[in-house]
Amino acid sequence: MTDPNVERKLIEIIRIISESDKPVGARLIADEMHNRGYAIGERAVRYHLRILDERGFTQKHGYIGRTITERGKKELSDALISDRLGFIITKIEELIYRADYDLDTGKGNVIVNISYIDKDDFDNATDVIRYAMANGASISPKVGIFEEESSEYDIYVPEGKVAIATVCSITFDSLLLKNGIPTIPAYGGLMQMEKHEPEGFVDLISYSGTSIDPIKIFLRRKSTSILQAIDTGSGKMLANMREIPASASEKAGTLIERAKKDDISGSICIGESGTEVFYAPVERGKVGIPVIVGINSVAAVEEAGIQIETHPVSTVMEYRKMKLL
Template identity: 60%
Template sequence: MTDPDVQRKLIEIMRIIAKSDKPLGARLIADELQNRGYTIGERAVRYHLRVLDERGFTKKHGYIGRTITEFGLKEINDALIGGRLDMVITRIEELVYKTTYDPQEKKGNVIVDVSVIDKRDYEKALDILKCAIDAGVSISPRIKVLDEGSEEGDISVPDGKFAIANVCSITYDGILLRNGIPSTLLYGGLMQMKAHKPVSFVDIIGYSGTSLDPIKIFINKRSTSVLDYIESGTGKLLADLRYVPGSAKEKAREVMELAKGSDIGGYLAIGETGKDVFSVPVEKGKAGISVFAGSNVITAIAEAGIPVNAYPAYSIMDYNMMKKLE
């Protein structure tokens, strides 16, 4: 289990099986993985189960399903502590490192949020998505729609569903890193908007030391009012905050302005060195940068009453594979 993404999925599958008092099949496991924040289909689960069988962590009982072995229970216990500590920030750091997008060349990989929606809601969901993008609450107007059964990297779309991949705001951290600017992601939160302008953060959650993505917490709490903002210019939108060295502030501004030329925008402010950004304190010698969260466009769909399984900062994708909605 060398790949961190694969390891997390295998451990999570074993945890699901271990909690059951009877053998579990791939479909039930896939459903539970969806509930736990993994976009993985039944076919991909079957592949992972074969890996677990081969390593002696699970035992197959014909067509009934799998049970956990003693060896598997030991593996779960060994992985339990490490799997919980800083899981979100560690995964984000991996994605930032894998970001290859070059704003000058206008090509490379970006980080994407992934959302899974029932196919019956396809037309309504895309109509709302278009409205949200037109209202300027996204990082980029480019998206990729994946149909049921599609597999794109580590994205696997279950039967009866479709998935939307949109550009995640943490792509900026990858772009900054590629340009020699280290950034530290601090908070995800709710930005109060009035007259189409950002006013202040009204709630924030730190990325460090948590096993839950702050943006997903706010989505699940239904704390946003994206549709209100689209209609009136006033509402609460998802945003995040990172800082860069104060000496790199102007170069960061140049890089982020350059990114606008390839439809990657959504940043709200680059603060003065050591000064608060939208009411959030910033360390001495650092400059804060606040950016809309890419998940705002998906949150608008959820606010309209359409069930959405949202997975912020989930994977990377070639930006040129993503297209604007017609």
């Protein structure tokens, strides 16, 4: 049986082909897949296209590209929205499993967000990112930089662009799980800051039952005021919350303190059993752990008037290959 993650990509590729009135090539498909939040390169798209050809869902027209077949149209019509509900939490769970950073050895992968920016804007954008990170608007000051045509980590960088990888706060969930603490990403939301301290969530979206990352929804709405929060102490930053068993609270606290030594921070607090945290509800027998997300630093770039395209919870990357800006 094909990997469910591969199946989701296959369906999305069929959708892209079906939306065109002419054959579509792998390069255009890869670009559109990135627009839809899938971290997949041109080479990987070709692999998926071969599968679709073999199943009779697409037809190849030489070097021009592919079109959808009648069988492909039926397959697409059967792929109901229910197949996409819960997609983001499934993707997150997969990345939590794949990330394997070890606090004892300093080796392994962390989960990263990927942002794309024009080369001409790179210097100004990194100035903003550096400023935001220096003022606590991220979970790590380390980034990965990828030039155009890069194929590392299956990150495709279009011509004229630079990709910036920032550490994703879901890395905390991986660290907890790898150390024997079950964790469930619960909400993504907007955290009101007052006097440079968290005041409370003013908006929340559950990770379960949604096909779009909650953090990406807030980015699209341009809901943040990160630079204002840094400069005046009052504003809105992106944050998320996970739940863990209340019995693991002390162990989680120790783990979070250890992570700070490796420049992985951003945890606001660990709540009390069954008690809401900053107005976010928590299930009985569990505690909530809210974290300022790593993507705040790139959201600040857009606030500064620089165009940037960001895909939260995108892939995994070896942490020791990430550097300070």
